[in-house]
Every structure is written in C-alpha cells, then in structure tokens.
Amino acid sequence: MRVTIYDVAREANVSLATVSRVLNNSPHVRESTRRRVQEAIDKLGFEPNLVASALMTKRTRLVALLVPDISNPFYAEVARGVEDAAAELGYNCVICNVGGDTAKQAEYVNVLRRKGIDGMIFGTANYDDKLVLDLSRGSYPLTLMARDVPAAEVNRVLVDDGAGGAMAARHLLELGHRRLAMVTEPGGIHSSQERARGFREALDEAARDGVEAVYLEAEGSDIAAGLAAGRRLLDMTPRPTAVFAANDLLAIGILQAAREADTRVPDDLSVVGFDGTVMADVTQPPLTTIVQPMRDMGKAAVRLLVETLQNGGEHQRIVMSPELRVAGTTAAYRPARPAAN
Amino acid sequence: MRVTIYDVAREANVSLATVSRVLNNSPHVRESTRRRVQEAIDKLGFEPNLVASALMTKRTRLVALLVPDISNPFYAEVARGVEDAAAELGYNCVICNVGGDTAKQAEYVNVLRRKGIDGMIFGTANYDDKLVLDLSRGSYPLTLMARDVPAAEVNRVLVDDGAGGAMAARHLLELGHRRLAMVTEPGGIHSSQERARGFREALDEAARDGVEAVYLEAEGSDIAAGLAAGRRLLDMTPRPTAVFAANDLLAIGILQAAREADTRVPDDLSVVGFDGTVMADVTQPPLTTIVQPMRDMGKAAVRLLVETLQNGGEHQRIVMSPELRVAGTTAAYRPARPAAN
DNA sequence: CTGTTAGCGCATTCAT
DNA sequence: ATGAATGCGCTAACAG
Numbered sequence: 001m002r003v004t005i006y007d008v009a010r011e012a013n014v015s016l017a018t019v020s021r022v023l024n025n026s027p028h029v030r031e032s033t034r035r036r037v038q039e040a041i042d043k044l045g046f047e048p049n050l051v052a053s054a055l056m057t058k059r060t061r062l063v064a065l066l067v068p069d070i071s072n073p074f075y076a077e078v079a080r081g082v083e084d085a086a087a088e089l090g091y092n093c094v095i096c097n098v099g100g101d102t103a104k105q106a107e108y109v110n111v112l113r114r115k116g117i118d119g120m121i122f123g124t125a126n127y128d129d130k131l132v133l134d135l136s137r138g139s140y141p142l143t144l145m146a147r148d149v150p151a152a153e154v155n156r157v158l159v160d161d162g163a164g165g166a167m168a169a170r171h172l173l174e175l176g177h178r179r180l181a182m183v184t185e186p187g188g189i190h191s192s193q194e195r196a197r198g199f200r201e202a203l204d205e206a207a208r209d210g211v212e213a214v215y216l217e218a219e220g221s222d223i224a225a226g227l228a229a230g231r232r233l234l235d236m237t238p239r240p241t242a243v244f245a246a247n248d249l250l251a252i253g254i255l256q257a258a259r260e261a262d263t264r265v266p267d268d269l270s271v272v273g274f275d276g277t278v279m280a281d282v283t284q285p286p287l288t289t290i291v292q293p294m295r296d297m298g299k300a301a302v303r304l305l306v307e308t309l310q311n312g313g314e315h316q317r318i319v320m321s322p323e324l325r326v327a328g329t330t331a332a333y334r335p336a337r338p339a340a341n
Numbered sequence: 342m343r344v345t346i347y348d349v350a351r352e353a354n355v356s357l358a359t360v361s362r363v364l365n366n367s368p369h370v371r372e373s374t375r376r377r378v379q380e381a382i383d384k385l386g387f388e389p390n391l392v393a394s395a396l397m398t399k400r401t402r403l404v405a406l407l408v409p410d411i412s413n414p415f416y417a418e419v420a421r422g423v424e425d426a427a428a429e430l431g432y433n434c435v436i437c438n439v440g441g442d443t444a445k446q447a448e449y450v451n452v453l454r455r456k457g458i459d460g461m462i463f464g465t466a467n468y469d470d471k472l473v474l475d476l477s478r479g480s481y482p483l484t485l486m487a488r489d490v491p492a493a494e495v496n497r498v499l500v501d502d503g504a505g506g507a508m509a510a511r512h513l514l515e516l517g518h519r520r521l522a523m524v525t526e527p528g529g530i531h532s533s534q535e536r537a538r539g540f541r542e543a544l545d546e547a548a549r550d551g552v553e554a555v556y557l558e559a560e561g562s563d564i565a566a567g568l569a570a571g572r573r574l575l576d577m578t579p580r581p582t583a584v585f586a587a588n589d590l591l592a593i594g595i596l597q598a599a600r601e602a603d604t605r606v607p608d609d610l611s612v613v614g615f616d617g618t619v620m621a622d623v624t625q626p627p628l629t630t631i632v633q634p635m636r637d638m639g640k641a642a643v644r645l646l647v648e649t650l651q652n653g654g655e656h657q658r659i660v661m662s663p664e665l666r667v668a669g670t671t672a673a674y675r676p677a678r679p680a681a682n
Numbered sequence: 683c684t685g686t687t688a689g690c691g692c693a694t695t696c697a698t
Numbered sequence: 699a700t701g702a703a704t705g706c707g708c709t710a711a712c713a714g
Contacts, residue, residue, distance in 0.1 A: 004707055015685045020709060028683055051395050051457040052707035055690045060392065060456065062435070070424060071636075073619070076417035083411060083438050087449075092456065094403070095436045097424050108428075115401065115433065116392040223623070252623050259625070278414070282564070282593050284600070284625035295412075345691055356701045361693055369699055393691035396706050 003044045012040035023048055060116040063305060064094040066105065067123035073277040074247075074294060075123055078145065081298025082121060089306050091118075098124055106131050113140070119305045125149050127190050143305045145297060148190060155304035156317045157297050161191045164290040164322035165198025168244040168272045171288070171324055173206050176333035177270060180213045181240035183229045183250050185221045192246040195274060199244055214240060218250055226253015234261045234269075241333050242270035248280045251287055255329065266331035276325060285328025292322050344385045353381035364389055401457040404646060405435040407446065408464035414618040415588075415635060416464055419486065422639025423462060430647050432459075439465055447472050454481070460646045466490050468531050484646045486638060489531060496645035497658045498638050502532045505631040505663035506539025509585040509613045512629075512665055514547050517674035518611060521554040522581035524570045524591050526562045533587040536615060536631075540585055555581060559591055567594015575602045575610075582674050583611035589621050592628055596670065607672035617666060626669025633663050 008019045014037060021029050022037040029037075040046075054060045065082050067075040079095060086093045094117060098105040105124070109131060112120065119141030125132050129149045135142055136152040143155040172180055182199050185192035196215060203211050216232060218225040226245060230253055233243060245251035251273030258265050265271055265285065273280055276291030297320060304316050349360045355378060362370050363378040370378075381387075395401045406423050408416040420436060427434045435458060439446040446465070450472060453461065460482030466473050470490045476483055477493040484496040513521055523540050526533035537556060544552050557573060559566040567586060571594055574584060586592035592614030599606050606612055606626065614621055617632030638661060645657050 006707080016708080017686080017710085018684060021684085024709080030683060033684085047451070047455050049457070049707055050452075050455045051392060051401065052690090053709075054392050055396055055692090055707080056709040058690085062456070064433075069421065070411070071414075071417045071421035071619075073412075073414060073417070076412045076414070076420075079417075079436065080410065080412035080438060083436055087437075092405075092435050092437070092453065094433050095420065095424055096428075096433070097421060110388070111391075112433065114388055114391045115403065116390070278412075279620065279623055282620055283623050346693095347691080357692080358694080358702080359700060362700085365693080371699060374699080390691055393706090394693075396691080396708090397693045399706085 003046045005046070005048070007044055008037065008040045008046050011044055012037045054116055058116070059118055059309070061091045062094055062115075062117045063091050063302065064096060064112050064117045064120045065123060066096045066098050066108065066120060068099055069097055070095055073279055074275050074292075077277065077294035078123060078298040078301075081295035082302050083298075084295075085299035085302040086306075089302065091302070091306065093302075100124075102126075102131070109135070118309050119143070121145050121301045121305060122147065127188060141305055141308045143301045143308075145301045146191060146292075153315055155301070155308060155315050157301045157304065158317070158319045159191075159292050159297065159322055160319050161194035161322075162198030162201070164274060164292075165195040165200075165244070166202035167198075167290055167322065167324045168195075168274070169199045169202035169206075171272065171326070171330065172242045172244065172270060173203070173211070175242070175270065175330060177242040178209070178211050178333070179238060179240045179242075180211065181216060181233055181236075181243040182213065183216045183218050183226065183233070183243060183245045183254065185246045185250070186217055186219055186225075189221075189246075195244075195246050218246075221247060221249060223249050223253040223256070226250035227256050228253070230254035230257025231260070234258065234263055241268075242272070242330070244272045244274075246274055248273040248275040248277050248287060248289055251289065251329075252279060252283055255283055255287070266329050267334070270330040270333075272330060274322075276323075280325075280327070283329075288327045288330040289325055290322045291325045293320050296320065344387045346387070346389070348385055349378065349381045349387050352385060353378045395457055399457070400459055400650075402432045403435055403456075403458045404432050404643065405437060405453050405458045405461045406464060407437045407439050407449065407461060409440055410438055411436055414620055415616050415633075418618065418635035419464060419639040419642075422636035423643050424639075425636075426640035426643040427647075430643065432643070432647065434643075441465075443467075443472070450476070459650050460484070462486050462642045462646060463488065468529060482646055482649045484642045484649075486642045487532060487633075494656055496642075496649060496656050498642045498645065499658070499660050500532075500633050500638065500663055501660050502535035502663075503539030503542070505615060505633075506536035506541075506585070507543035508539075508631055508663065508665045509536075509615070510540045510543035511547075512613065512667070512671065513583045513585065513611060514544070514552070516583070516611065516671060518583035519550070519552050519674070520579060520581045520583075521552065522557060522574055522577075522584040523554065524557045524559050524567065524574070524584060524586045524595065526587045526591070527558055527560055527566075530562075530587075536585075536587050559587075562588060562590060564590050564594040564597070567591035568597050569594070571595035571598025572601070575599065575604055582609075583613070583671070585613045585615075587615055589614040589616040589618050589628060589630055592630065592670075593620060593624055596624055596628070607670050608675070611671040611674075613671060615663075617664075621666075621668070624670075629668045629671040630666055631663045632666045634661050637661065 218229040273289035280287035614630035621628035
C-alpha cells in the first residue's frame, strides 16, 4: 500500500477530490475524466487504503460473530452461512469463541468496537444479557441469533423451538409411544426450555389416552452428558419407549447408552434429536432429528444486521421453522417385543 | 467512540502527546502525570479508537484465516485453535470460506489487505499457488497450514502426512492384513498424495510376504464420494480385507457402503481414516483413524504468524506428527470367516 | 463538474 | 519529562 490517492491525482492531473469521487462512483464526474483517472489508477496499481477510509466514514465493513465454540458443528454451520452472506454483501466476518465466560465476552466486544467493527451477531446471550442490553441502549447494531433477550431492541433470528418440541412429541405419539422422556440441557438455556415446553404442550393436548412423560436434565450439552442421562433413563422402571433430546449431541450420547445396555434402537427405544447437524447423519442408525436451518439462519442474521447498518430503520425479527427429519432412530411402538439375542 | 484523546488531554491539563504516551506505556512519563492522565481517562470513559491508531502504525491486530469451508469439522477445529491463540496474543481473526475458487480467493486477499489485515493463514493453497507466491514475494506475512507451497518464503505448519500413511499401513499389516486398499482424494491434493506415498512405502518395506495393495481415487472428498468408492471396492475380486481412506469422511462413506453390502466392520473389512475429527467418534463402530492435532496446528499457525509480525525474522516450519488412534473399525485378519447371518 | 480546505483520531518527530 | 507541529490516506463540505 504505497501508492496513494495523491499519486493518482497527480498522474491524472486532477485533484484528490476527483479521484475520491471516481473511487466512490460519484455521479458528478465527467465520463472522460473518470476514464483518465481510472487509467491512472490502473497504471499505478493503486489500491485504496480502507483503514484511512474507515477513519472518515466510520465504517469498516467488518462484522463480528460471537459464538460459544466454533468447533461445535451447529455454530460452524451457522458461521458458514454468516460468512457467505457477509461476503456477498461486501463485508468480512470476525469470529470469536466466547465460551460461557461473560467477562471475556464483554472484553471481546469492547476491543471489537474500538477496532471499528460495524456490528455484531450474538450466537450466545443470556435471557437478560446485560451486555446485549447495554449495546442495545447505545444503539449499537446487533442481531441475536438463536437466543433471545426479550428486553433488547435489536434484530433477531430465532427458531421456533416450541414448534420443534411439538413436532418431536407428535411424531413419537403417532408412532404409538405412550411412555416418553425428554432430556433437556442444564440450567437456564432458554431454547432448551422452549423445546421442552412445546414437547409438553403437544403431549398435553393428546393426553386423553394415558400418555406419561418424564423430564431429565442433563449435566451438560455434549455427548458425555447424553450418555450419562441415557444411562439414568434406561434404568427407570417402567422404562420409556421413546426419548426426545434437546440437541443432537445429547441424542448421540443416548444412542451410546442404549448400545451399552444392549437396548436396540429403534426397536426397543426411539430417539429424536434436535439441530440436524452433520453428526446426525453418521450415527448408526442415522438420527431422527428436528432440523434447524442453520446456514439460512446465519445468512438471515447478516442480512438483518447489514440492513440496519445501511438503512437504520426498525429492528426486525425473523422466526424460522424447524423441520422433522425422520431417519432411523424412531419406529412404531411394539407392545409385544420379541426376545432379544 | 465520542470522547477522544484530545478531551482527555484537556481534562488532565497535558498535551495530546502525553496522553498518547500514557496509552502506549511509554517509560518517559512522570508517575504523577501518568496517574493524572489515567484518572482523566477513567473519568471520561475514554476508549482509544484503534482505527485511527492503525492508520498511523499500520497494524490492525487483525489476522485472517482462509479455509475451503468452515463448516467442515476439520477446519472448524483448526479455526478454534487459531481463534484461541489469536485472542491470547491480542489479535482477532477474520474468517473466510474460499471454497476452491482461485479467483474468489485472490479477491478476498485483496480486500483483506486493503482493510489492513496484518497477516494471513492459508488453510488452502495449491502446490504452486500463484497467490501465495506473489504475497510471499511482497513479503506479506503468511503462514501455510496443512498445505505446502515449496517455493514460497513463508511460515508453515504441516503434518507429516507420509508418516501418517505409514502408520495406517503398519497397523493394518500388524493385524495380519495382506490384501489392502487405499482410497485417495481426487486430483492433485498434495496431502492426500503424501498419505498414499507413506502408505505405499511402508507396504513396500514389508513386501516380502506377499502384500497386495490397490489404489482407488475417489471422485470427491466427502461422504458421498466415500460411499461410491466403497461400493467399487467391495465389488472387487479378490476383495481387499482392509482399506485406508485419505480422510475421515471418505472412511465414513466406506462404512456406509459396507453396511449396504452386509459386510461387517471390522470382522469382514477393516477401515482406517485420517484426521480424527469428531465425526470419527460417533460412527458405529467408532472409526480407527490417524489423528491430526488440529487445534494445536491452528494455534501454532497463529504463533508463527504473530512472531513474524512482531519480530520479523526467519520464516519457520513446524511439522507435527499424526497419531494412530485405534478404535472399532480395525481388527485382526481372520482367514477362516464364520458364515454370516 | 471540479478544486480547495479541513479534518477523522491518533502517533511521532523535534524541540524544550 | 513534556508540548507543538506534522501527517497517516482518505472523505466531505463548500466554493467556483
């Protein structure tokens, strides 16, 4: 970056301002001068310094994506959508793994703002996230992604978790299951609670014919937590014949627990997951799951954010619909089970 | 970002220069003035604008990571390492999905440079990548990651693919397999070829007792390509008793082909993958694979890059060792197979 | 349509 | 140890 706008101006016998106008496609430039300037640009191989430009315009065309962990397939898929849409719109995307650490997250946000990042997508936020509320009050451009903070004035891209839970419930009921279980994520993860609510309500609607349901809270959100929860589940008497897990990883853990216990899936236990990550496709049998449109969610998040950046305007809220993908881990309830082995 | 260094200077009754010195921890500031300035900073809630700073210093403390696809678990894991190490060193990380498109990649790089990105990590590069060579000649700070461009003067973090291939070969030989296959990625993917070379050489060393090996080139690098290759493989007569796939996804595809054909793994066919992504853990049985230290590779890549950014100096080359992780898809060759079903 | 004049917010000489 | 002056490379009024 050595040749500057000034060099171009001299080469083309015009002023800085004219070069700048050409660069920014201002309509107020005669075609012949535009060409002359363009030639000078090409000849000198001039490439505008966007840092200098950002200092004036206050826009870096950089957005940030904050996620708990980019190596988690769900967030990786979302990130793919975010980056794709950002690139399409002329933005680049800064990625941040914030884990669960609130202080770390605040520090990240602070540095990013000072670096001139135009706006952020939060793939992680608590229900009453102070940081989000502060940024929202300062009207810093934000999109929340798969996590809501009801009190904040920001864009949102959500998935109808309740509807997803209901889909799982109805699927299992239709297969004839009457003794059901759900494994939820620990603590106050809002989306997990919503999935449970939808599941419960759908069961309640159908409760006329003696449906029982038990709810287990896992001790984490990963495969190991699913395995532990699965073991507890399989020890229960009477044992549920079908289980809905709040995410795919938990479901996969439950599959492992079933294998340990020589419980056949789906013959002796039906399992439904949530997310539809690539992991669901490689289990054996492939996991029946409630699919979130991860990539599209990422794209939508960027589009809302950029819309806010460029046009301001009202904050938008997009609620996407999950979808049941029936694969190999669910089957009709069979009252009379053949002896195994 | 409304309060500037100038406001602080007035508040503390000093000049801009002094405030700047305090901000940059210059030793030439009296302790009492430093404190006075610091108080003014705190009182006003001043936060330095890093864009302005970058315009002077030419350093944004932003690095970019270019990968084919962040939703690919291998790159997601690498990205996790990159971002972690970057954060630790005070850098942020811009992520870019460049797919296989050379022109798109060049365009990305161009914009990133103009945005002042300090250096880049290439998780994708051809053997004689023109872009990498150009950047290298312009002495733009670069680290190549899992892909080499021999002629370039840049940092590198590589994995000993040849050694990995050899590990796979020796593992299978030790299990008594004598009729082997390898499924490679298509075209000129250097790492895949190296894995094949290591595999072949290890077999050659042991060739005294009649080892046969066949090499299949898959038509892609994903599960579908593995499935197709697996079908071809299982149709061969005599059929190989063990197969080494150039990556986990291909291996998973082969597992699926085996299932289709009622070929039991590992009883009737042993399968070894390469990478050690999370996907390898959730197949049934879990995939025996050659593990790359993905996260550490990402961290090392950043460290080399930042080292170059801060101290210049010689370009470094780190070669990491892969590791055999024996799981459930490999077993001893059994000449007399019991009738199945 | 084009040129002149000011900055954006900070770092960095060079004096003192 | 501190201050005054200058400029990083560009955009944005405001004239003309």
